[in-house]
Amino acid sequence: MNTVITINQLTRTFKETVAVDNLSLEVHAGEIFGFLGHNGAGKTTTVRLLNGVIEPTSGSMRVLGFDPQVDGPALRARTGVLTETPSMDERLTAWDNLSIYADLYGVLKAAVKPRVQELLAEFDLADRAQEKVSGYSKGMKQRLALARALLHKPELIFLDEATSGLDPVSAHHVNGLIERMARREGCTVFMCTHNLVEAQRLCDRVAILEHGRLVALGTPTELTRQYVRRLDVEIEVAEGQTEAALKILRGLPQLVLGEPAQPNGALVVTVNKRESIPDMLASMVQNHVRVYRMAPQEANLEQVYFTLHEEKDGVQ
Amino acid sequence: MNARAMFAIARKDLKVVSQNKNVLVPIIIIMVVFFVVIPWLAGLMPTLINVAGSKMDGIEAMLARMPAGMQQEFTGYSLSQKITVLFLVYMMLPLFLLLPVMVASLFAADSFAGEKERKTLEALLYTPTSDRELLIAKVLSGWLAAIAVGWGGFVLYAINVNAAAWSQMRHIFFPNAMWLALIIWVIPALSGLGVAMIVLFSARAQGFQDANQLGGIAVLPIVGLFYAQVAGAMFFNTTIVLLMGLVIWLLTWLLIWLGSRSFRRNRLLGA
Numbered sequence: 001m002n003t004v005i006t007i008n009q010l011t012r013t014f015k016e017t018v019a020v021d022n023l024s025l026e027v028h029a030g031e032i033f034g035f036l037g038h039n040g041a042g043k044t045t046t047v048r049l050l051n052g053v054i055e056p057t058s059g060s061m062r063v064l065g066f067d068p069q070v071d072g073p074a075l076r077a078r079t080g081v082l083t084e085t086p087s088m089d090e091r092l093t094a095w096d097n098l099s100i101y102a103d104l105y106g107v108l109k110a111a112v113k114p115r116v117q118e119l120l121a122e123f124d125l126a127d128r129a130q131e132k133v134s135g136y137s138k139g140m141k142q143r144l145a146l147a148r149a150l151l152h153k154p155e156l157i158f159l160d161e162a163t164s165g166l167d168p169v170s171a172h173h174v175n176g177l178i179e180r181m182a183r184r185e186g187c188t189v190f191m192c193t194h195n196l197v198e199a200q201r202l203c204d205r206v207a208i209l210e211h212g213r214l215v216a217l218g219t220p221t222e223l224t225r226q227y228v229r230r231l232d233v234e235i236e237v238a239e240g241q242t243e244a245a246l247k248i249l250r251g252l253p254q255l256v257l258g259e260p261a262q263p264n265g266a267l268v269v270t271v272n273k274r275e276s277i278p279d280m281l282a283s284m285v286q287n288h289v290r291v292y293r294m295a296p297q298e299a300n301l302e303q304v305y306f307t308l309h310e311e312k313d314g315v316q
Numbered sequence: 317m318n319a320r321a322m323f324a325i326a327r328k329d330l331k332v333v334s335q336n337k338n339v340l341v342p343i344i345i346i347m348v349v350f351f352v353v354i355p356w357l358a359g360l361m362p363t364l365i366n367v368a369g370s371k372m373d374g375i376e377a378m379l380a381r382m383p384a385g386m387q388q389e390f391t392g393y394s395l396s397q398k399i400t401v402l403f404l405v406y407m408m409l410p411l412f413l414l415l416p417v418m419v420a421s422l423f424a425a426d427s428f429a430g431e432k433e434r435k436t437l438e439a440l441l442y443t444p445t446s447d448r449e450l451l452i453a454k455v456l457s458g459w460l461a462a463i464a465v466g467w468g469g470f471v472l473y474a475i476n477v478n479a480a481a482w483s484q485m486r487h488i489f490f491p492n493a494m495w496l497a498l499i500i501w502v503i504p505a506l507s508g509l510g511v512a513m514i515v516l517f518s519a520r521a522q523g524f525q526d527a528n529q530l531g532g533i534a535v536l537p538i539v540g541l542f543y544a545q546v547a548g549a550m551f552f553n554t555t556i557v558l559l560m561g562l563v564i565w566l567l568t569w570l571l572i573w574l575g576s577r578s579f580r581r582n583r584l585l586g587a
Contacts, residue, residue: 083439092328101443105444148439
């Protein structure tokens with residue numbers, strides 16, 4: 001598997017503040033890599049470092065084979081960045097914004113017009129291409145900014161909170177584009193976000209950052225298995241057997257944590273690990289409870305994130 | 317050097333600034349005052365002085381203090397013609413120098429500091445331009461604007477000066493060699509110096525107004541030249557103008573060279 005980003009013990013400080021703290025990780029070609037963390041966790045600083053826009057305090061990195069500090073311009077010709085704010089020239093039209101940046105990114109002169117037209121159509125902005133960006137909605141500005149980041153067909157794209165502040169329809173549209181870029185066009189996506197549902201759905205692997213430090217790295221499934229130690233299981237039993245089921249569950253303190261809940265008539269129990277589920281089922285069957293359904297509710301990144309956050313708070 | 321990218325940045329800046337009333341309105345006011353109002357007032361000055369019945373002894377004394385070479389230029393002129401030439405050709409020269417510095421200051425202040433204010437800078441920093449290209453592109457946009465206003469203003473001034481003074485002079489007397497040297501040689505140099513100075517300051521300033529403050533300081537030496545001439549301490553001639561241009565070109569080159577060695581895009585983000 002080709003590695004497009006290699007970060008080795010990267011640290012960046014701003015006076016006394018450590019924005020990125022001894023970060024080491026790799027990003028592989030063609031994957032959607034989620035970079036998660038709360039505001040101020042060091043995500044934007046890392047993107048700036050990886051593009052040679054700021055210098056590291058210590059550590060090293062290679063991006064697409066380049067050292068960002070030495071070969072910044074050559075590297076940036078092959079990366080696209082969607083910044084946290086759309087960063088568009090609002091006094092210019094969408095067309096001007098894109099055509100000027102096409103020149104800046106070295107798009108072939110003959111290809112500038114068709115490429116700008118193609119992207120404006122793709123992002124549903126063609127009808128308003130000659131309007132000043134100041135009149136655009138936030139979603140339109142964000143789509144235009146994404147179009148700008150894709151002008152030169154980058155191999156690696158950095159998205160810093162790509163759907164932040166967008167309405168659900170616009171966010172869905174942007175997420176669809178991100179997925180298509182990676183799955184069909186083979187582009188590697190480095191996605192900074194604190195939208196954990198989005199990360200869960202889109203990302204092949206994620207890194208979780210806390211105060212500039214890497215606290216978890218892996219696929220969403222790996223991380224949920226590794227960090228989420230509690231699992232909710234929804235149980236459906238035959239009519240009239242709920243009390244019997246509750247009695248059995250209360251008698252399994254080594255498997256079942258706390259008191260079973262009964263939201264909307266269904267039984268929900270929390271178990272300490274996935275492996276407890278067959279044992280719980282066996283107990284109920286042995287006690288002649290007819291179980292129609294036993295559905296573990298899959299843990300998600302949100303739970304991982306909060307588990308890690310609680311652990312951190314616990315340490316502090 | 318990536319010339320296409322640099323011209324793209326200059327094109328972007330010129331387009332953005334041309335939409336900015338904070339920049340355009342002062343430039344239009346300056347152009348109207350300098351190139352239309354002042355020539356006409358000066359052209360009418362001898363008539364107004366005569367109407368008011370003032371004595372011209374002071375002006376004659378000032379003309380007498382001028383270097384011999386300059387006095388030759390006034391040979392054959394009547395006193396009112398001398399006043400017209402003195403004011404429109406000699407006194408206005410240092411004031412004309414103010415113009416590129418002021419335009420450069422307005423444009424250059426809007427460069428990095430304006431981009432910071434509008435939150436458009438970060439996207440620019442992620443483009444495949446080197447630090448040096450970024451700096452030169454920013455200088456280029458202000459420089460082109462200042463030269464365009466300087467040269468355009470000169471044409472406007474020449475037309476108005478000759479028209480306003482026609483009743484006195486009865487021939488086209490402007491521009492002379494000294495003014496041509498000023499326009500071709502000094503204005504581009506001075507524009508470059510003004511822009512380079514303010515762009516470098518703009519890179520560290522937080523906003524347009526901060527950066528624009530420096531423009532006020534940058535014009536002080538030129539105001540000094542104006543007063544030196546009014547006081548008779550020095551008078552411009554073609555040689556002085558050419559030498560002044562040479563010194564300014566050297567200073568401009570030195571400033572850009574030093575600036576491009578120290579300029580780093582990471583400092584623009586306050587890093």
